[in-house]
Amino acid sequence: MAVCITCGTDCDQSFTVNWNGRSASFDCIECLATMVAPTCHHCGCRILGHALRIDGRQYCCDHCAQARDHGASPAANAERWQFGDRPIKSVPGE
Incomplete structure (x- = not known):
């Protein structure tokens, strides 16, 4: 075992x-x-499907990908x- x-x-x-x-x-x-x-660059959640890859970073959803344009930083433990x-x-x- x-x-x-x-x-x-x-x-x-x-x-x-x-x-x-x-x-x-x-x-x-x-x-x-x-x-x-992998973890989402914005919220830090685990990405279990296809990630959105923008500028070499991975995002879990469109919302998190759009948040990058507003200077948002990861909310979860990186x-x-x-x-x-x-x-x-x-x-x-x-």
Whole structure:
């Protein structure tokens, strides 16, 4: 059994993903998306479909793409995990 790199669950139905020379195991699609899906440059949400790409930046929707013209800055944490780039931290209280 492989341990999910996102949540730490030891699951008998986990799966392994190989991407850009990296390999990681996950127990569900939600954990995979948390690590792999790109984030919107404006709001910071995970983009699970086709992103709008403008000037080298990705946006989740037309609203966020238009907001870039008004000097808007990302509202969400831009330091989210990106597929194995940062070590997994333990959850406080565990």
